[in-house]
Amino acid sequence: MILEKYDVIVVGAGHAGCEAAAAAAQLGSKTLLITMNLQTIGQMSCNPAMGGIAKGQIIREIDALGGLSGIVTDKTMIQFKMLNLSKGPAMWSPRAQSDRMKFSEEWRNQLENIPNLDFFQDMVTEIITDQHKIVGVKTFMGAIIYSKSVILTNGTFLNGLIHIGEKQFGGGRMGEKAAFGITESLIKLGFESGRMKTGTPPRVDGRSIDFSKMEEQKGDTDPQKFSYTNTPKLKKQRSCYITYTNIKVHETLKEGFERSPLFNGTIKSTGPRYCPSIEDKINRFSERERHQIFAEPEGWKTIEYYINGFSTSLPDDIQIKALQLIPGFENAKLFRPGYAIEYDYFPPTQLKNTLETKIIDNLYFAGQINGTTGYEEAAAQGLIAGINASLKIQEKNSFTLKRNEAYIGVLIDDLITKGTEEPYRMFTSRAEYRMSLRQDNADERLTPLGYNIGLVSEKRMKNLEEKLKKTNECIAFIKSTSIKQEETNPILIDKKSTPITQTVKADSILVRPNIKLKDLEKINNIQNYLYAHNYSDEILEQVEIKIKYKGYIDKELENVEKLNRLENIKIPSNFDYSKLNSISTEAKQKLIKFKPETIGQASRISGVSPSDINVLLIYMGR
Template sequence: MFKKYDVIVVGGGHAGCEAAAAAGNLGSSVLLVTMNMATIAQMSCNPAMGGVAKGQIVREIDAMGGGSGIITDKTSIQFRMLNRSKGPAMWSPRAQVDRMRFAEEWRLMLERIANVDFWQDTVNSLIIKGGKVCGVITSLGIEIEAEAVVLTNGTFLNGLIHIGEKKFGGGRTAEKAAHGITEQLVGLGFEAGRMKTGTPPRVDGRSLDYTKMEEQWGDDERGEFSYTEVPKPTEQRCCWITYTNTQVHETLKEGFEKSPMFTGRIKGLGPRYCPSIEDKINRFAERDRHQIFVEPEGWNTIEIYVNGFSTSLPEDVQYKALKQIQGFENVKMFRPGYAIEYDYFPPTQLKLTLETKFIDNLFFAGQINGTTGYEEAACQGFIAGINAHNNVAVKEALIMKRSESYIGVLIDDLVTKGTEEPYRMFTSRAEHRLLLRQDNADIRLTPLGYKLGLIKEERMQTVNNKVKNADAIVKFVKSVSIKPEEVNGLLEEAGTSTISQNVKLSAIIGRPQINFSMLKEASASLKEFLSPYNQETIEQAEIKIKYESYFEKELEIVNKMKKMEDKEIYQDFNYNEIISLSKEAREKLIKIKPRTLGQASRISGVSPSDVSVLMVHISR
């Protein structure tokens, strides 16, 4: 019935979609196995993509030829660039999307890839022979052979849903859990754990009084995630902000005795930075209100996502508390919020390619690795799909570096440090974040996507032109001067010191109060010179000028660290022979099997003196 595939992807969420698309676009024959064809790319939680650090990840996926940025742009209902008041390293794109259209567009994109086939079924176990995965066995008893398998099971592995004192099996509301894979892998020597996440209730938008809430519109100049020319909606939808209050908190507390979180029925750890409303009330007892974001689920639906009200309290308590929020007095609830526990596998059991250390050609991506968030899942799926293809095609593995991408930071963190709570990406996790900005993801990573075969020649040329044009602007402003009488009026208006003699345009644009759009009104030559260039290129040049000295210092640090990252450690290196290593370091190094000295230095429990000892032995 089935041919032998190059790659089987298990799960049709964000990680599964990117994995199937990447492997298929590279030329592998791919089978995407999902429980329900109607829920491919389902947004189980909030209807949004991007945000702080997450937006950078989506742009990186797009820059290398992935699909998340394109789908987001096509289906967005509102776009905002967060943290504009801070430096460019902190700017993070975020978009509200139409949840139903997002899923539809992903499925259509996958269906247009000739190499990708689909099968609606549940995978209960893997076919493993001689330490290598050889296929899967479904709930229908069908054996499907493959050279590589990518597991992207999300929250479905032994998933257990909690609402108050009620609990029932499920990977998502109204969808059954998956059983068998965890038990098989544990039997093969894998370590497994439990994690928890949750979601808020959904409500009827017609029952809300928006006049009592604060409007939250998107940016006037609508941005985008994809570097390609994607047709975007011309209009935007409004979101709203309201707040809980002491009355809401007291009502919620009435249900604490039935809360699965506080009674110990939930064993898994939840996301630290996205706590439930009951957790917020308990941890931040001094606060008398918490922010609630009222987010539409799409263009043509009345369904509203109540962001900030994630909960697993009894449904009657949820409803009573919701009605006490300003603007929600007459609310109608579609479905209650719930918590879900699920199995994951500590990611220290993976290589930096996301292939498992114990079973060849078996890859894990997404929440199975202990992460949380669509964006974190998508980038893992993308890399796992590429490496699954590369293994089958006998090509060099793709390993992303910390100094070149947020994706590299995420994977290195997971594999090297592991995680005991749902891992979420933040800009603070990236030590080189000044170099890893959302505006230059194409400059950093499109050449890599081109080398892999995911980026076409025309798109690569567009990036080359962007670099060339930005450099031309920088060269111009460094060579052309401006007179005091031309610019002092602007400088005074901007609240910065005036000049007494001619200075180069670069000295003026280097000031934080001044940008190109302001300066070109004072300099006719600059206005004329910039006229052929688009805003993206001009912004790139402006950032290069303002932060030039910082970039140089950061690159010096990267180059120093590169020496350690280039010091490779053989995978069969015998750490037991090095007596001068601490016991803890020896245990951790044997477990993690770092690929380089740089990775070894980031392992918790490996001290600087241990690294020095290692360096001596590796040099020998």
Template sequence: MILEKYDVIVVGGGHAGCEAAAAAANLGSKTLLITMNLQTIGQMSCNPAMGGIAKGQIVREIDALGGLSGIVTDKTMIQFKMLNLSKGPAMWSPRAQSDRMRFSEEWRLQLENINNLDFFQDMVIGLLTDNNKIIGVETYMGAVIHSKSVILTNGTFLNGLIHIGNKQFGGGRMGEKAAYGITENLVELGFEAGRMKTGTPPRVDGRSINFYEMEEQKGDINPQKFSFTNTPKLIQQRSCYITYTNIKVHDVLREGFERSPLFNGTIKSTGPRYCPSIEDKINRFADRERHQIFAEPEGWQTVEYYINGFSTSLPDDIQIKALQLIPGFEKAKLFRPGYAIEYDYFPPTQLKNTLETKHINNLYFAGQINGTTGYEEAAAQGLIAGINASLKIKDRDPFILKRNEAYIGVLIDDLITKGTEEPYRMFTSRAEYRMSLRQDNADERLTPLSYSIGLASKERMINFEKKSKQTNDCINFIKSTSIRKDETNLILTQKNSAPISQSVKADSILVRPNIYLKDLEKVPSINNYIKSNHLPNEVLEQVEIKIKYKGYIDKELENVEKLNRLENIKIPVNFDYCKLNSISTEAKQKLIKFKPETIGQASRISGVSPSDVNILLIYMGR
């Protein structure tokens, strides 16, 4: 069976695949999304949540670029929290609990409303190439489908192996078969492959949970959104609940260590360091008497609960025995046990910064195939791969985000220059310029860039321009408005701030510690301006941050300019590193292997020192 030819084929219907297919199709490319099960498009394989520390920034960036993850989340969330509000705005991170079933359904509906996007249910078992260029795929049912580019977003399905105690069976997700053929095909084509491991906790019947024994965790009183578009605001919310393990729980868990694939050598691959299994936690932190456990609802209607913090591959009898010793879970009934899964990945140093592979032209990798973990990281890669696959076949310039422009830029640069030997997860600490890469200004940073390539809509651009004008006008007003001591000192006294002896500009008060724009709104002139101009909360938030943290932001921008000098120096594609006799042997080997595209990339490769970079600059006539 030979189907029609496509511009872009996306293999896999998870978070990376959904964003890749949507981006390519929205840019006008004739796109085909191939997945083994059309009923699980956009499936949340692990926790029913989007966002979190650094991850929330990524979702907002995806939205600002015209991706769909933020819109889908807003339409299906059941709780919203802005994390880290006690810290500075660079650390604020949105997080939402989602309705798992509605999330997947909404993704399906969003994709079906996109022109140029077709669907096909089958397993891709091989890639078609010609002279180191991708020309299509072959499926399990014998379909040969030609295309100008292919994006692989296979998640945990490549030779996936599920572990529950002594039981092992093939699968990419519980209840779904693994994908075979692609890994072997890629290795034949010269790619290096590896194995990684991740895990998921048991799901519990909420009717069997005693929530009175737990601490209720409500959402924010005034919940925000992820999308910069006009998505519905969350009115009603569902609570999560927190409880704790204890020494008895730990003792029971230890009973299963001999049958644990994590400890008996059955699992040989590396799991996520920052999301360890419960058995790993009690083994590594043996002095800790308890660990947090969260009961998170899976949706509006279902009674199923996700037990966050109890990820495990221990035998199912040990899982239930230990779980029932945790307060609130004494009568817990399992819907399904937790499990670990091993799967194939391909070290991402084999990729260009467009996520195109170095070995095969027009072949792109996105998501867990690159060694990352998390829906948000996967979706971001899918979006960038979809954009670049579409742009390249139209002979347009690639779309590359720098480290100072987006967390997505940090993510991709980390992967292609440093690689990863354990599942990569984004943190705010990975971004050098996190004061500039805040969740609130993602549209300011990225929407104009996306609009210029035709992805972000005109409506998005108009909304951004309106917000930007309102923000700048308000900043100018506050900077130019004098406020008298008689209308200010009472506010300052209440906030334990030194009173003023004469009229001063309003911005000089706003930069003080513990003074916020809501305090200055008590000054009549400022209050009248805000109300008469109907300024929304997102504008007021921008105004406050830009005035209050101007010094920090300006300092970062100076550092960005220095960084960009190196980023703008391109290294010729066929540059001969062998002639660099003065650099270290390790640096030479790494440069030959990774083939960095700029001096900035070269400087971030492990093993390449500043002196090596200087020598490289000299050889390039710099």
């Protein structure tokens, strides 16, 4: 069977695949989304939540560029929290609990409303190439589908192997079979592959949980959104609950260690460092007497709960025995046990910064196939791969983001220059310019870029321009407005801040750490101005951040300029690193292997020192 020819084929319909297919199709490419099960499009395989520390910034960035993850999340969330509000705005991170079933349903609805996008249910088993260029794919049912470009977003399905105690069976997710053939096809083409591990906790019948023994965790009283579009605001919310393990729980879990695939050598691959299983936690942190456990609802209408913090691959009898020793879970009934899964991935140093592979033209990788973990990281890669696959077919300039432009830029740069030997997840600490890469200004940073490539509408661009205009005019007013001692000092004394001895500009008071714009609204001329203009909370937040943190932001921009000098120095693709006799052997080997595209990328490769970069610059006539 030979199907019609496509511009772009996306293999896999998880978070990466959905964003990739949507972007490619919306940019005018005839796109096919092929997946093993059309009923699990956009499935939340693990926790029913989007966002979190650094991850929330990524969802905002995806939305600002014209991606759909923020819209889908807003339409299906059941709780919203802004994390880290006690810290500075660079650390604020939005997070939402989602309705798992509605989330998948909404993703499918969004995709089915894109005219240029087709769907097909089958397993891709082989990549077809000709002269180091992609030609199409072959499927398990014998279909040959030709295309100009292919994006692989296979998640944990490539030769997936599920572990529960001493039980092992093939699968890409519980209840779904593994995918085979693609890994072998890619290895024949010269790709290097590896194995990684991830895991998931048990799911429990909410009717069997005693929530009175747990601490309730409500959402924010004034919940925000992820999307900058007019998605609905959350009116009601569901609570999560927190409880703790204890010494008896830990002792019971240890009873299963001999049968644990994590400790008996059955699992040889590396799991996520920052999301360890419960058995790994009590082994590595044996001095701790308890660990947090969260009971998170899976949706509005289901009784199923996700037990966050209890990821495990221990035998199922040990899982339930230990779980029932945790306060609130004494009568817990399992919907399904936790499990670990091993799967194939391909070290991302084999990719360009467009996520196109270096070996095969027009073949792109996105998501867990690149060694990442997390819905948000996967969705971001899918968006960038989908954009670039479409742009390249149309013979347009590629689309990339620098480290100073977006967390997405940090993510991709880390992957292609440093690689990863354990599941990579994003943190605010990975971004050296995080003061500029805040969740609140993602639209200002990225919406013009999304508009330029055709993913953002003109109406949305005009809304942003109007918002920036109002923000800047309000900032100008605050900077130019003088405030007197008699009006200002009562506010300062109340806030335990040093009183002023003369008339000053309002911005000089707003930069004080404990003074907010709302405090200055008590001053008559400021109050009158803000009342007359009726600015939104979003604009007032921008005004406060931009004035209060101007010094930090300006310092970052200076550093960005220095970085960009290196980023703008291109290294010829045929540069002969073997002639660099004055650099270390490790540096030479890494540069030959990774083939960085710019001096900036070369400087971030592990093992390449500043002196090696200087030698490289000299050889390039710099």
